[in-house]
Amino acid sequence: MTEPVCxxxxxxxxxxxxxxxxQEGGALVLLEGVLGRAGFECVRVDRNGxxxxxxxxxxxxxxxxxxxxxxxxxxxxxxxxxxxxxxxxGELAEGRIxxxxxxxxxxxxxxxxxxxxxxxxxxxxxxxxxxxxxGDEEGPGHDGTIAxxxxxxxxxxxxxxxxxxxxxxxxxxxxxxxIGRRGSLTAHVVAxxxxxxxxxxxxxxxxxxxxxxxxxxxxxxxxxxxxxxxDPSTLALTTIDVGNPASNVIPARAKATLNIRFNDLHSGAxxxxxxxxxxxxxxxxxxxxxxxxxxxxxxxxxxxPGPLVDLVAQAIEAECAITPVLSTSGGTSDARFVKxxxxxxxxGLVGKSxxxxxxxxxxADIHKLKAVYARILRQYFA
Numbered sequence: 001m002t003e004p005v006c007x008x009x010x011x012x013x014x015x016x017x018x019x020x021x022x023q024e025g026g027a028l029v030l031l032e033g034v035l036g037r038a039g040f041e042c043v044r045v046d047r048n049g050x051x052x053x054x055x056x057x058x059x060x061x062x063x064x065x066x067x068x069x070x071x072x073x074x075x076x077x078x079x080x081x082x083x084x085x086x087x088x089x090g091e092l093a094e095g096r097i098x099x100x101x102x103x104x105x106x107x108x109x110x111x112x113x114x115x116x117x118x119x120x121x122x123x124x125x126x127x128x129x130x131x132x133x134x135g136d137e138e139g140p141g142h143d144g145t146i147a148x149x150x151x152x153x154x155x156x157x158x159x160x161x162x163x164x165x166x167x168x169x170x171x172x173x174x175x176x177x178x179i180g181r182r183g184s185l186t187a188h189v190v191a192x193x194x195x196x197x198x199x200x201x202x203x204x205x206x207x208x209x210x211x212x213x214x215x216x217x218x219x220x221x222x223x224x225x226x227x228x229x230x231d232p233s234t235l236a237l238t239t240i241d242v243g244n245p246a247s248n249v250i251p252a253r254a255k256a257t258l259n260i261r262f263n264d265l266h267s268g269a270x271x272x273x274x275x276x277x278x279x280x281x282x283x284x285x286x287x288x289x290x291x292x293x294x295x296x297x298x299x300x301x302x303x304x305p306g307p308l309v310d311l312v313a314q315a316i317e318a319e320c321a322i323t324p325v326l327s328t329s330g331g332t333s334d335a336r337f338v339k340x341x342x343x344x345x346x347x348g349l350v351g352k353s354x355x356x357x358x359x360x361x362x363x364a365d366i367h368k369l370k371a372v373y374a375r376i377l378r379q380y381f382a
Contacts, residue, residue: 108165167351174320
């Protein structure tokens with residue numbers, strides 16, 4: 001019988017691939033070899049220089065096709081001198097594996113790849129197992145998972161359910177499943193007036209009072225009180241910039257940026273309309289224009305409690321001896337793209353060290369994660 005794939009060893013091999021976004025670094029080549037040798041049909045779905053990998057075991061278009069989604073790209077190191085262990089060495093010490101991507105999320109990819117390979121070798125299912133792995137989750141994201149899903153649609157490929165392997169647990173392995181995510185909207189606001197001498201303000205159109213009043217009004221506004229599965233939406237002002245070095249000059253231009261994380265009571269379009277309406281109200285009659293550039297990076301979504309959520313929760317309880325909380329907290333992930341393709345949830349490791357210097361993952365947790373994923377596959381195809 002073939003030896004099981006060790007998820008820690010595979011994590012270590014992946015960490016040793018320097019895949020700082022947007023570099024592939026050899027990570028997808030490594031996975032293609034591992035999966036290909038196990039009988040997966042592998043296709044590189046690169047787009048506009050972004051590396052992506054699609055792998056399927058089983059029949060194309062099968063009505064039971066369970067998918068895993070994840071990424072092998074990692075964030076930059078920061079100051080390399082701050083690392084006490086080699087960021088691309090995958091050192092094993094203190095019951096942990098260390099290196100960039102150890103937590104986010106090469107361990108998750110290694111765990112689901114190892115579980116999938118062992119599963120199809122030992123108990124070939126009546127169905128298909130699909131892995132959709134991108135090298136562009138930490139970057140712009142335009143040609144990563146979106147590109148894989150576009151290609152799948154064009155090729156008649158489909159997942160009937162999907163699990164994204166991002167770190168989801170705050171402190172203890174198994175304590176949280178993400179069953180949805182808030183939407184995210186960023187607005188860049190530019191206030192345009194007329195420059196003038198500070199001693200003669202009546203001859204100028206100062207953009208600052210109008211911009212400040214607008215920002216104060218929207219920041220004070222309560223968007224909502226939350227919904228059944230979501231916390232209240234939030235609006236955060238992230239920067240206000242004038243760039244005026246002179247104390248006696250009224251500037252002609254000022255700009256600000258804000259971010260809204262919104263629940264299922266809103267859409268990107270409804271919030272955009274509200275922001276523009278408030279801008280029009282505050283600029284009316286002032287002689288100052290408020291121009292907005294709005295970028296919606298993802299809508300809110302929810303996979304309600306049901307068969308997929310129950311399947312994942314039961315596997316976690318069995319392997320981790322804990323009942324997971326069903327959460328929609330945190331930032332965005334590629335699940336925001338997958339949700340338009342099929343039902344999706346997220347479950348992975350404890351995320352305490354992600355994006356930090358000396359990033360790490362607990363070895364025992366990586367083994368548990370593979371066990372959870374393996375149980376999910378067994379039960380899904382049972």
